Amino acid sequence: MNDTFELRGGETHIEVHKFFPGAVVGMAVLSLVLQRILPVYLPRLEILDLPLLVTIYFGLSRRNPSTGLLLGMVMGLMQDSLSGPTVPIGEYGIAKTVIGYLASSIGSRLDTEHPLARFALVAAFFVVHQSILVLVRRVLLAQPEPWFNMHLALAALVNAVLGVALFALLDRFRRSS
Amino acid sequence: MVSIPSRHKSLALLGGVLLAQVLMLAVQVKRDSRGRLIRVWTITAVTPFEKGGAWGFDKVRGVWGHYFALQGTSRQNEELRAENDSLKLTISQLESKAAEADRLAVLLDFRQSHEKIPMVMARVIGASAGTASHTVEIDRGERDGIRRNMAVITPDGAVGKIIEVYRDNAQVLLLSDKDGGAGAMLVGSRIQSPVKGTGEPMLSMSYVAAEENVNSGEKIVTSGMDKIFPRDVPIGTVLDVKQGTPFKQIRVKPAAKLDRLEEVIVLLTQEPVAFTSEPEAQSTQPTAGSATPATSNAVPLPAAVKP
Numbered sequence: 001m002n003d004t005f006e007l008r009g010g011e012t013h014i015e016v017h018k019f020f021p022g023a024v025v026g027m028a029v030l031s032l033v034l035q036r037i038l039p040v041y042l043p044r045l046e047i048l049d050l051p052l053l054v055t056i057y058f059g060l061s062r063r064n065p066s067t068g069l070l071l072g073m074v075m076g077l078m079q080d081s082l083s084g085p086t087v088p089i090g091e092y093g094i095a096k097t098v099i100g101y102l103a104s105s106i107g108s109r110l111d112t113e114h115p116l117a118r119f120a121l122v123a124a125f126f127v128v129h130q131s132i133l134v135l136v137r138r139v140l141l142a143q144p145e146p147w148f149n150m151h152l153a154l155a156a157l158v159n160a161v162l163g164v165a166l167f168a169l170l171d172r173f174r175r176s177s
Numbered sequence: 178m179v180s181i182p183s184r185h186k187s188l189a190l191l192g193g194v195l196l197a198q199v200l201m202l203a204v205q206v207k208r209d210s211r212g213r214l215i216r217v218w219t220i221t222a223v224t225p226f227e228k229g230g231a232w233g234f235d236k237v238r239g240v241w242g243h244y245f246a247l248q249g250t251s252r253q254n255e256e257l258r259a260e261n262d263s264l265k266l267t268i269s270q271l272e273s274k275a276a277e278a279d280r281l282a283v284l285l286d287f288r289q290s291h292e293k294i295p296m297v298m299a300r301v302i303g304a305s306a307g308t309a310s311h312t313v314e315i316d317r318g319e320r321d322g323i324r325r326n327m328a329v330i331t332p333d334g335a336v337g338k339i340i341e342v343y344r345d346n347a348q349v350l351l352l353s354d355k356d357g358g359a360g361a362m363l364v365g366s367r368i369q370s371p372v373k374g375t376g377e378p379m380l381s382m383s384y385v386a387a388e389e390n391v392n393s394g395e396k397i398v399t400s401g402m403d404k405i406f407p408r409d410v411p412i413g414t415v416l417d418v419k420q421g422t423p424f425k426q427i428r429v430k431p432a433a434k435l436d437r438l439e440e441v442i443v444l445l446t447q448e449p450v451a452f453t454s455e456p457e458a459q460s461t462q463p464t465a466g467s468a469t470p471a472t473s474n475a476v477p478l479p480a481a482v483k484p
Binding site for chain 1: 186187188190191194195198199201202203205206
């Protein structure tokens with residue numbers, strides 16, 4: 001199976017990566033589980049958003065907007081479901097659906113394999129993700145929420161660093177073309 | 178090659194997924210005292226259309242009701258016209274009764290203020306059939322003690338005298354008749370002269386010498402010399418004076434409303450009558466010549482009375 005496609009009239013070749021069977025599902029579930037477990041033992045890790053990183057990674061790698069947004073939706077809805085009754089179903093779902101779509105769209109246009117590109121993209125997606133969450137909370141749920149603060153900036157930085165490392169780890173689950 | 182969905186297809190999918198989740202959010206969330214959020218959103222979204230629809234329906238109903246559904250309007254209009262006519266008649270009757278009550282109140286007050294003077298209050302039940310005579314018929318007669326040549330007055334002033342008496346009714350010759358009249362005198366100058374009827378609404382004072390000074394507006398009262406009317410019953414007011422030889426021609430406006438008599442008083446005796454202006458003040462339609470300060474004192478009637 002040919003895993004690449006030509007995007008711009010043959011000038012640029014961007015690969016569409018394939019993963020081992022169950023890798024996407026396994027990583028998604030694992031990220032959700034860790035997201036719930038890690039803060040119990042290491043409260044500082046609460047600033048991590050592993051489901052977001054997984055959504056970004058597979059969006060950038062698969063480079064299919066439909067697949068990316070559906071993956072983001074599933075991840076977000078599961079995160080909502082696991083976040084307790086105070087978080088309405090759909091809050092993270094909406095944010096991660098948009099992130100999945102954007103990551104897939106950007107991934108189909110840019111080479112996102114470089115660590116610096118990944119760092120910048122993860123930080124940017126984290127900010128967008130957080131902005132969507134705040135927008136949903138303020139507009140749809142009428143909940144007062146700051147748009148951004150230093151804690152969120154730090155979280156964006158941490159998640160971007162972790163994203164670079166995590167993405168390198170996840171690259172190992174790609175099937176060789 | 179990997180098949181990639183079109184950009185529009187993925188955008189539509191994104192929109193659908195987001196919309197589905199927004200709706201799901203709305204289903205779950207409850208706003209304080211306003212129910213579930215989806216209800217709030219739905220109502221907010223639908224309300225403008227509801228208002229527009231209601232406005233449109235109102236307009237359509239208004240146009241229909243005012244321009245098309247008029248089958249019953251004509252019949253209703255006729256019914257309302259008939260009801261209006263009936264109400265007008267009722268109002269007229271009530272006004273008439275109210276006016277009658279006012280007149281009777283004046284008469285009753287006059288009667289109560291002269292309790293010691295025998296008098297009969299009578300209702301005018303008919304008038305002369307022709308224009309040549311000025312007479313009225315009253316509903317009191319011999320059984321009530323009425324006799325010929327008795328004076329007939331109203332609280333405003335002299336009316337005339339009884340000329341015919343029947344068992345239960347009588348006829349009154351008004352001052353305005355060509356054969357009517359009364360002994361009179363000018364209040365200011367005390368000049369005496371009979372006042373006669375002319376067959377017209379105005380009376381005439383005929384025998385005032387040309388050299389006498391008579392002014393318009395001067396009051397005229399009965400002199401008592403005719404042995405019918407007591408003295409100082411108001412007759413009228415000098416309307417205008419024309420110089421004549423040897424007598425002035427004086428037109429007199431009657432004090433009593435001779436053309437609108439409905440209730441009158443027949444004096445059964447020639448006892449003195451204290452003809453005060455009080456009843457006139459209570460009259461519903463006072464006339465200019467009705468107030469006569471000079472007649473406020475009781476004046477004894479002449480002793481000789483011709484029946």
